[in-house]
Amino acid sequence: MSMTSAGSLRPQSRWTAARREIVRALVALVIAAIVTLVVVFFTSKAPIEALTTLVTAPISKTRTIGLWIDDAAKLTMTGLAFSLVFQARQFALGVQGQLILGGTAVAFVALSPIGQTWVGLPLGIVVAILVGALLGFLPGIAKARLGANEIVSTLMLNYIAVELSNYLIRVQLVPPGSGLLTTDRFPKPSLYPVLVAGTRIDLGLIFAILSVLAVWFALYRTSWGLKLRLVGHNARFAEYAGIKPNFITVSAMTVAGAIGGLLGSMFVQGAAFGQLTTGFEGGFAFEGVLVAIVARNRPLAIPIVALFYGYLRQGAQLMNIRTDVPAEVIGVVAAIIILLVSSSFSLPGRAWLMRLAGRGGRALPAGSPLAGDGSQ
Amino acid sequence: MNELILTIFSAAFLATVIRTSTPLLLATLGGLIADLSGALNVALDGIMLIGCLAAVVASAHAPWYVGVLAGLVAGGVVGAVMAFFHLRMKADIIIVGFAISALATGGTVFGLSIATGGDKGTSINLPSKAIPAIDLSFLDAIPGIGPFLTSILSGHSFLSWVAALLVFGIWYFLYRTPWGLWLRAVGEYPSAPEAAGIQVTKVRAWSLVVSAALAGLGGAQLAMFNYIGFTANMTAGRGFIALGAVLLGARHPVGVLLAAVLFGAFDGLTTVLPGLFDWIPPELIRMIPFVVTILALVLFSIRAQRALAMRAAR
Numbered sequence: 001m002s003m004t005s006a007g008s009l010r011p012q013s014r015w016t017a018a019r020r021e022i023v024r025a026l027v028a029l030v031i032a033a034i035v036t037l038v039v040v041f042f043t044s045k046a047p048i049e050a051l052t053t054l055v056t057a058p059i060s061k062t063r064t065i066g067l068w069i070d071d072a073a074k075l076t077m078t079g080l081a082f083s084l085v086f087q088a089r090q091f092a093l094g095v096q097g098q099l100i101l102g103g104t105a106v107a108f109v110a111l112s113p114i115g116q117t118w119v120g121l122p123l124g125i126v127v128a129i130l131v132g133a134l135l136g137f138l139p140g141i142a143k144a145r146l147g148a149n150e151i152v153s154t155l156m157l158n159y160i161a162v163e164l165s166n167y168l169i170r171v172q173l174v175p176p177g178s179g180l181l182t183t184d185r186f187p188k189p190s191l192y193p194v195l196v197a198g199t200r201i202d203l204g205l206i207f208a209i210l211s212v213l214a215v216w217f218a219l220y221r222t223s224w225g226l227k228l229r230l231v232g233h234n235a236r237f238a239e240y241a242g243i244k245p246n247f248i249t250v251s252a253m254t255v256a257g258a259i260g261g262l263l264g265s266m267f268v269q270g271a272a273f274g275q276l277t278t279g280f281e282g283g284f285a286f287e288g289v290l291v292a293i294v295a296r297n298r299p300l301a302i303p304i305v306a307l308f309y310g311y312l313r314q315g316a317q318l319m320n321i322r323t324d325v326p327a328e329v330i331g332v333v334a335a336i337i338i339l340l341v342s343s344s345f346s347l348p349g350r351a352w353l354m355r356l357a358g359r360g361g362r363a364l365p366a367g368s369p370l371a372g373d374g375s376q
Numbered sequence: 377m378n379e380l381i382l383t384i385f386s387a388a389f390l391a392t393v394i395r396t397s398t399p400l401l402l403a404t405l406g407g408l409i410a411d412l413s414g415a416l417n418v419a420l421d422g423i424m425l426i427g428c429l430a431a432v433v434a435s436a437h438a439p440w441y442v443g444v445l446a447g448l449v450a451g452g453v454v455g456a457v458m459a460f461f462h463l464r465m466k467a468d469i470i471i472v473g474f475a476i477s478a479l480a481t482g483g484t485v486f487g488l489s490i491a492t493g494g495d496k497g498t499s500i501n502l503p504s505k506a507i508p509a510i511d512l513s514f515l516d517a518i519p520g521i522g523p524f525l526t527s528i529l530s531g532h533s534f535l536s537w538v539a540a541l542l543v544f545g546i547w548y549f550l551y552r553t554p555w556g557l558w559l560r561a562v563g564e565y566p567s568a569p570e571a572a573g574i575q576v577t578k579v580r581a582w583s584l585v586v587s588a589a590l591a592g593l594g595g596a597q598l599a600m601f602n603y604i605g606f607t608a609n610m611t612a613g614r615g616f617i618a619l620g621a622v623l624l625g626a627r628h629p630v631g632v633l634l635a636a637v638l639f640g641a642f643d644g645l646t647t648v649l650p651g652l653f654d655w656i657p658p659e660l661i662r663m664i665p666f667v668v669t670i671l672a673l674v675l676f677s678i679r680a681q682r683a684l685a686m687r688a689a690r
Contacts, residue, residue: 043490091418091470142673142674142677146674146677146678146681147677147680147681148673148674148677149619149620149623149673149677151416151418151470151616151619152616152619152620152623152669152673153670153673153674155613155616156613156616156617156620156666156667156669156670156673157666157670159612159613159663159666160663160666160667160670163659163660163662163663163666164659164663166659167657167659167660170657170659171657283481286477286478286481289474289478290478293471293474324494326485326486326489326496328482328483328485328486328489328496329482329486330482331478331479331480331481331482331483331485331486332479332482332483332486334475334478334479334482335475335476335478335479335482335483336475338471338474338475338478339461339465339467339472339475342461342467342468342471342472342475343461343465343466343467
């Protein structure tokens with residue numbers, strides 16, 4: 001199939017594959033940039049100003065650079081979580097719920113007496129990871145044991161997580177009678193240390209870097225990773241080879257859940273929030289789908305894509321604040337990028353070359369298993 | 377508790393269920409068509425949302441039926457885009473669905489802001505219209521059950537009746553016409569219809585267009601009858617519940633009708649419960665449809681697993 005790129009099992013073609021992917025990503029970026037240009041020109045009264053803000057604002061100040069790096073670190077985490085399950089060809093979409101309930105669980109630790117001590121920081125992180133892993137495990141075991149569709153179950157869990165978190169915040173975590181939807185600020189010992197003073201760059205950046213390396217090592221240097229990629233590549237072949245796909249499914253979704261939970265801790269214990277608010281996630285988790293798809297689920301490519309996309313997101317946010325173009329324009333751009341990157345638009349060109357060479361016709365006959373349905 | 381039972385079996389609640397089930401049923405039928413043709417339409421929720429916005433914006437400037445048509449056509453166009461990227465550009469259908477979802481969440485807010493000149497949350501400044509309710513109060517004349525029939529059947533959206541007819545129409549199409557047979561064959565084993573000279577790609581493309589158009593119609597019902605006007609993310613996961621309803625309904629039109637009505641009933645319950653039990657936290661009430669969907673999915677999967685095991689044993 002197109003997502004777990006074919007080169008992943010053949011190291012000798014790694015560089016050609018990588019070059020093709022980079023070209024494809026660049027073409028998608030250029031087309032997305034053109035679309036942004038057109039949309040801004042049609043919707044804004046001051047298009048030049050809006051575009052200048054989009055392109056230059058994120059690196060204009062130390063503070064905005066901090067926003068960008070912080071956003072990229074978080075995008076890396078959600079992208080990693082999605083890439084892990086996508087590589088196993090599981091379309092689990094539970095990062096949102098894992099993030100929200102992970103962050104909510106942290107608040108219980110941080111706002112308890114433990115949160116005042118040094119234990120608050122590590123315990124909060126561990127609790128978030130465990131909650132996230134549990135939320136990944138449940139749909140995983142339901143898929144492996146019962147064949148319950150993971151797309152539906154994880155999405156339903158996301159909605160449940162949102163409501164549960166809102167309930168816990170309103171009833172349990174907010175000071176009684178205040179009517180607020182935001183908790184007190186977490187005590188200092190429970191917060192991530194800030195790495196660059198005056199910015200949002202904090203311990204979360206280290207976690208993001210470590211997670212990238214850990215996922216890369218797990219996927220490409222362990223037998224678990226090899227099995228996972230084999231299952232994602234061709235589940236039936238993997239089964240004939242003696243690999244238990246069920247174990248891989250459950251473990252991939254659990255590990256991805258742990259990453260999602262850690263991201264929840266990065267949100268609420270980090271410099272960006274330092275407290276728990278209803279709706280703090282704001283649909284962020286699903287940005288990881290774009291990051292994972294554009295990075296072709298390669299762990300080492302994910303931070304690079306996250307840096308690019310984070311820049312675009314921050315530029316759009318600042319454009320939203322300073323000019324008349326709404327930040328939601330990014331949703332449109334994101335959709336176009338996903339469509340272009342996931343479609344093999346090199347194919348018509350290749351078919352044309354083949355025809356020139358006299359081999360005729362289409363590169364893939366319709367009805368061949370490759371040209372078939374989603375299981376290609 | 378007695379109040380709850382009385383409420384659930386009241387005619388007013390049955391009428392509520394018909395109302396809440398209609399958008400769900402339309403989207404579920406859309407999901408069914410795509411699923412039978414072999415493509416899982418993950419974008420149902422996003423397409424509904426786009427249908428909502430199209431219907432609201434069009435009906436603000438034109439009669440109500442143009443609004444409904446706009447929802448339908450907007451859905452169909454999105455379906456054509458999906459078909460193009462999936463079938464021509466060979467993109468994975470699930471990824472295409474993700475892209476359409478991203479487009480819908482951001483794009484509808486962006487589109488609303490353009491259509492209203494800056495509003496982002498709701499279309500409160502847009503005088504959008506409603507689908508007229510169909511008055512069947514003449515049923516009162518039937519002796520005995522007349523008033524009961526009226527309270528259940530009268531005052532529903534025009535689209536509720538369309539949806540009910542579509543269940544029958546789609547059943548007839550799928551099981552009594554050659555095109556329905558082609559569609560099911562394409563989803564089941566594409567090589568066979570290919571060998572029989574049927575254009576598999578064409579069947580798939582039309583299935584996606586129809587699937588998305590039905591979801592768009594569901595959006596029109598949602599934004600022009602269940603609620604009047606557009607709110608960001610107003611579908612609240614209905615499209616994903618519809619995806620679950622397709623599975624639960626065993627991929628049969630009548631099955632998905634029952635599944636959609638079941639989920640619609642729990643959706644209706646969330647509107648009734650707060651008035652009856654004010655001590656239940658509203659967040660927990662809003663959770664009900666999603667919890668029920670997961671339970672239904674798990675139970676259905678257990679049953680399907682068991683059926684598979686029995687077939688293997690035989």
